Amino acid sequence: MWRYLALVIVLASTVTLWPGIAARGEEPPIDLNDPAQVAEGQTTFNRTCTGYCHGRDGLQGRAPSLRGREDLSSEQIHTTISNGRRSAGKVMPAWKGQLDDQKIWQLTAFILSLREPH
Amino acid sequence: MKTCILSTLNSAALSLALVAGTVSIAVAQTDALRDDNPNNWPMYNRSFDSSRYSPLKEITKDNVKNLHVAWIHQPGAILQGLLETPLVIDGVIYSIASYDRVFALNAATGEEIWHYFPKLDDVANEIFFAPYSRGVAVAHGRVYIGTIDGRAIALDQKTGKELWQTKLTDPRKCAGCNFTSPPTVAGNLLTYGPTGGDIGDQGKIYGLDAATGKLVWAFETLRDDPKSWGGDSRRTGGGGAWMTGAYDPKTDTVLYGTSNPAPDFDWGGARPGDNLYTSGVVALDPKTGKPKWHFQEVPHDDWDFDGAAGEFLFVEKDGKRSIVHSNKGGYVYVYDAESGALQNAWPLADNITWLDGVDPKTGELKNRKAPKFGEKSYACPWIVGAKSWNTGSYSPDTGLWYQNVMEVCNIVEMDKSAPESIPLSALWFGGTPTAANPPGGPAYGHLDARDPLTGQRKWQIRTGMPMMGSLLTTASGLLFAGDLKGWAHAYDAKTGEELWKFNLGSGTRGGPVTYAVNGKQYIIFPSGLGSAAISLVAQIWPELTEYPAGAALVAFTLN
Numbered sequence: 001m002w003r004y005l006a007l008v009i010v011l012a013s014t015v016t017l018w019p020g021i022a023a024r025g026e027e028p029p030i031d032l033n034d035p036a037q038v039a040e041g042q043t044t045f046n047r048t049c050t051g052y053c054h055g056r057d058g059l060q061g062r063a064p065s066l067r068g069r070e071d072l073s074s075e076q077i078h079t080t081i082s083n084g085r086r087s088a089g090k091v092m093p094a095w096k097g098q099l100d101d102q103k104i105w106q107l108t109a110f111i112l113s114l115r116e117p118h
Numbered sequence: 119m120k121t122c123i124l125s126t127l128n129s130a131a132l133s134l135a136l137v138a139g140t141v142s143i144a145v146a147q148t149d150a151l152r153d154d155n156p157n158n159w160p161m162y163n164r165s166f167d168s169s170r171y172s173p174l175k176e177i178t179k180d181n182v183k184n185l186h187v188a189w190i191h192q193p194g195a196i197l198q199g200l201l202e203t204p205l206v207i208d209g210v211i212y213s214i215a216s217y218d219r220v221f222a223l224n225a226a227t228g229e230e231i232w233h234y235f236p237k238l239d240d241v242a243n244e245i246f247f248a249p250y251s252r253g254v255a256v257a258h259g260r261v262y263i264g265t266i267d268g269r270a271i272a273l274d275q276k277t278g279k280e281l282w283q284t285k286l287t288d289p290r291k292c293a294g295c296n297f298t299s300p301p302t303v304a305g306n307l308l309t310y311g312p313t314g315g316d317i318g319d320q321g322k323i324y325g326l327d328a329a330t331g332k333l334v335w336a337f338e339t340l341r342d343d344p345k346s347w348g349g350d351s352r353r354t355g356g357g358g359a360w361m362t363g364a365y366d367p368k369t370d371t372v373l374y375g376t377s378n379p380a381p382d383f384d385w386g387g388a389r390p391g392d393n394l395y396t397s398g399v400v401a402l403d404p405k406t407g408k409p410k411w412h413f414q415e416v417p418h419d420d421w422d423f424d425g426a427a428g429e430f431l432f433v434e435k436d437g438k439r440s441i442v443h444s445n446k447g448g449y450v451y452v453y454d455a456e457s458g459a460l461q462n463a464w465p466l467a468d469n470i471t472w473l474d475g476v477d478p479k480t481g482e483l484k485n486r487k488a489p490k491f492g493e494k495s496y497a498c499p500w501i502v503g504a505k506s507w508n509t510g511s512y513s514p515d516t517g518l519w520y521q522n523v524m525e526v527c528n529i530v531e532m533d534k535s536a537p538e539s540i541p542l543s544a545l546w547f548g549g550t551p552t553a554a555n556p557p558g559g560p561a562y563g564h565l566d567a568r569d570p571l572t573g574q575r576k577w578q579i580r581t582g583m584p585m586m587g588s589l590l591t592t593a594s595g596l597l598f599a600g601d602l603k604g605w606a607h608a609y610d611a612k613t614g615e616e617l618w619k620f621n622l623g624s625g626t627r628g629g630p631v632t633y634a635v636n637g638k639q640y641i642i643f644p645s646g647l648g649s650a651a652i653s654l655v656a657q658i659w660p661e662l663t664e665y666p667a668g669a670a671l672v673a674f675t676l677n
Contacts, residue, residue, distance in 0.1 A: 047535050050550040051316075052246075052650040056531065059552065060660055062653035089196050089648070089667020093244055098541035 029102060032074055032109040041110030044103050053092070058114045062090060067114045077108045150328070151257040151303045151365075157634040159206045162253050162300050162362045163509055164631070167432035170511040171591045172632045176639035177676060178594040182608045182618045185674040188640060189228030192670045193219050198250040199648025200669040203509075203588060203629030205256055211642070212275075214251045215669055217242070218265045222278060225635045228673060232278035239267040244542050245294035247313040250648055252362070252507075252628070253300040255308070258328055264297025264310050270326055282331035286310060286324050293317035294542055295358060301326075302363035304372045304404030307334065314339075314358025315377030315396070315424050316545040318537030321358025323374055323400070325407045335407030339376050341394040348390030354537040354546075355389060356380025357396050361507050364430035365404070368439070369456060372404045375425030375443065381548025382422040382501065385491040385532045388548060392417040398425045399443055399451070401458055411458030413481065415445040420488040421472055422501040422551075423447035429509045431519065433570050442519065442570045446503030449476045452571055464573030466566070467504035469525050469556040472497045489530045489549070498527035501551045502651045509629060511589035511597065512570060516611050519570035520597055524584040526561040526658060527554045553657035561658045565589075565599060567614065577614045583659045586651065588629030590641075598641060600626025602652065603665065606643045606672075624668030627652070641674045 030037045042057070050056050058066030066072075081104050084094035095104060153165035156173040163170050177185065193200070193215030204213040210231060211223040217238060222231040242248050248266040255262040260281060261273040268287035273280055287295050295312045302309045308328040314321035325335040339357035340347060347355055359374040366373065379393040398414035416423045428444040432455055439455035448467035453460055463476040474485040489495030502524065510521035532549035540546045555561045563584020567576045583602055590598040597611040602625035608618040625647035632641045646669035656662040 043533070046531075046550050047533050047539070048541060048544045051545050051547055052653040055653075055657055056550040056552050060656055060663060062656050062663060064663060089199070091197055093543035095541065095543065098244075098543060 028074065028078070028105045028108070030105050030109065032105070032112055034109070037106050037109045038113045041106035041108070044099070045107055045110050048099070049107070058111060063092070066111050068117065069111070070115055072111070074108050074112060077111050078104060081107055150305055158208065159204075159631045159633050160256065161205065161303070162203055162255070163364075163429060166365065166367055167512070168364055168429045168509065169431065169514070170509055170589060170629070171513050171593075173593045174632055174634055174639045175592070175594040176634070177592065177596065177632070177641065179596060179610055179617055181676055182596060184676055185618060185620070185641065186677070188673045188675040190670050190672050191221070191223055191228045193221060194669075195219055195249070196646060196667045196669040197648070199624065199627060199667050200644045200646030200671070201250045201628045201648055202253045202644055204631055204642060204644065204671060205254060206631060206633035207256055209635040211671070212254050212256050212261055213671060214254050214263060216249045216251070218249070218251055218263060220254060220261065220263060220273065220278065225633060225640065226638070228671070234273055234278045234280070236265055236271065238265065241289045242266045245289050245296060246317070246543060246545055246650075247294065247296055247298050247360070251298055255300045255303050257303040258306075260328070262301050262303070262308055262328070264299065264301055266296045266298065268296045270297075270301065270308070270310055270324075270331060272328075272331055284326060284331040284333060286333070287312055290542065292319035293354075293537070293540070293546070295319045295321065299360060299362045302365050302372055303328065304365040305370070307404040309363055309372050309402075309404060311359030311361065311363060311374050311426075313360040315356045315360070315426070316380060316382055316422070316547060317356060318354030318380050318540065318546045319358070320353065320355060321377055323359050323402065323407070325404060337400070337402055337407040337409070339395050339400070343394065344391075346391040346394040351389035351391075354380060355393065355396070359400075359426055361426045361429075366432065366455065370404065371401050371410055373399060373401050373430045373441070375399055375428050377426050378419045378422050378424035380537070381535070381546050383489060383530055383532045383547060383549040384418070384420055385534045385548055389418075393419065397423055397445070399453070413451070413453065413458060413460060415449070415451055415481065416447055416483070420486075421447060421497055423503070427503050427505065427507040431510070431512055431570060433512065435571060440571060444505050444521070446499070446501075446505070447472060448499050448504035450573060451481065462571060466521065466523055466573065467499050467525060469498040469527065469558070470504070471527070471557070489532060491532045491534070495530045496527060496554065497530065498556050499524065500526045500528035500553055500654065502526065502654055506586055506651050508586050508627070509588040511591040513591040513611055515593060515595065516567070517569065518567040518576055518611070520589045520591065520611070521566050521568070522585045522587070522589065522599070523564050523566055525556050525563065526584075527556050528552060528654075529554050551654070553654050555658070565614070567611070579609070579614050583655065583662065587626035590630045590632060592632060598630045600630060600643055600645070602627070602647060602655070602662065604645065606630070620674070622672055623670070624666050638675060643672050643674070645670045645672055
């Protein structure tokens with residue numbers, strides 16, 4: 001019984017100490033390097049995200065530039081697009097519920113591709 | 119003989135009754151809203167002529183340098199800054215901030231008398247044209263607002279208690295259409311113009327009974343005519359009239375500048391026809407919503423040059439009244455105030471490349487150069503316009519019209535897309551504009567002093583980043599303007615010489631006002647950077663990306 005309890009305690013603490021384990025275990029449903037997916041993301045980006053916000057192909061607007069952003073991981077990009085962002089006087093809407101998750105991953109792939117100089 | 123006397127008496131009685139009826143209607147209209155108290159700022163542009171000119175003279179060119187801060191009011195919501203022009207009536211300020219937070223403040227101390235924070239539908243967090251408001255309207259003992267979730271609301275002027283509300287639009291059903299500007303008081307009617315133009319809706323202008331909030335009429339800004347809207351394009355043709363209208367008591371007419379059609383950029387066949395009544399002016403009978411006259415400044419607009427960004431300045435010269443209205447495309451149109459007949463069209467911007475010119479007698483666009491699908495199309499001015507929605511000011515003392523003008527262009531690349539594919543938080547442009555310099559050199563701004571009827575320029579102040587706040591002139595010869603960095607300025611209205619400046623801390627996109635209470639004159643600057651347009655400004659002036667947002671009414675006075 002004690003061995004069983006110990007096993008439960010170890011497993012429970014594994015999950016609580018590394019809360020991201022279950023989430024991080026998820027792989028994006030698309031290949032983020034696939035040029036076809038990047039192209040889809042670019043189309044969605046230039047249709048949805050530019051105008052008065054991000055600028056064509058991630059050029060600066062009131063939002064900072066998305067070009068050459070080595071500091072943004074795929075998870076951070078996906079989460080920000082999904083949940084939106086508030087930052088002292090500026091807001092980005094949450095796009096989950098408006099764009100399906102595949103489109104959000106395609107946008108992620110496109111923004112990752114902007115790390116390379118255009 | 120008897121019959122003659124009786125019929126004469128009857129005619130006289132009828133005439134008397136008609137005169138009395140007319141007088142009582144006129145009295146009701148003037149009681150509803152008046153612009154003849156020099157201490158007040160009772161409506162968005164201060165007076166029915168939209169001049170933003172005050173007769174107050176205590177603050178002069180000599181003592182303006184002695185202005186000090188009297189008080190500051192902070193509404194507590196800074197998202198998209200503070201874009202309003204506050205109203206001041208009989209010592210009380212009526213102010214509106216983000217999330218449609220309404221305040222009544224003591225004009226001498228800035229202390230709150232009451233506030234009203236509407237419970238907004240969650241949709242307000244999703245749609246694009248939010249959460250800002252440019253102002254309220256006050257008349258009939260009520261404060262009227264248009265909300266970002268599509269409602270018209272009336273509050274008791276003394277207590278702020280809600281008296282009625284009417285749902286005019288459902289933003290979820292009209293691609294996010296809502297209200298971001300004050301309604302217009304037209305006698306006992308109240309008119310509302312919604313956002314639209316860059317979204318696939320079918321914009322209307324609404325007329326409400328001011329006492330009850332009941333909808334009396336709705337005018338379709340998209341004319342129901344297949345010649346104007348080919349195929350299915352009218353269903354998602356945009357339109358609307360997103361800035362406050364102008365009521366002319368002399369002709370009992372309400373004027374609106376109409377939004378552009380959707381999609382902004384026509385990739386070819388998106389909306390065949392002239393797309394009436396978009397990108398122009400409509401003059402409506404406020405009792406019925408029927409158009410008295412209209413003029414389409416940009417038929418089949420291919421550049422997002424809506425009429426909504428232009429105010430309606432009424433100017434009288436040699437006994438003749440004219441209406442002066444700027445279109446975002448860079449031309450200013452002069453109309454006869456009685457008939458609406460076009461009198462003149464003159465260029466406000468130095469760089470206008472989307473056509474060769476406008477015929478000043480007919481308004482005909484000469485050799486228009488529409489962007490082409492598959493090309494990078496360069497056009498000046500940019501979609502933000504030669505002048506944005508910030509209002510200018512006209513001084514009857516100098517005879518000059520002051521305006522903040524922008525010399526910025528854009529490169530447009532079109533994308534074909536169905537309106538159903540556009541999420542609620544996005545706009546349906548049909549392409550992307552990227553800000554660009556004009557042909558001659560770097561982009562710049564200029565504050566012009568011009569004759570409003572001829573366009574002749576008397577002087578200009580050139581800046582790098584343009585100023586985009588509304589302007590204010592006073593009878594002591596002062597011109598007040600705020601810039602996007604946060605500086606409030608006072609200039610000599612005759613010469614443009616700077617006489618005073620003050621660092622507000624966050625940029626001015628709204629309108630400074632002046633008023634007097636207890637015999638003392640105050641100037642209020644709304645400080646708080648925001649609005650959609652500044653995102654494109656940042657493409658030319660990237661330092662703006664880091665400029666702070668904020669929201670504060672800063673009041674100045676002399677000792």
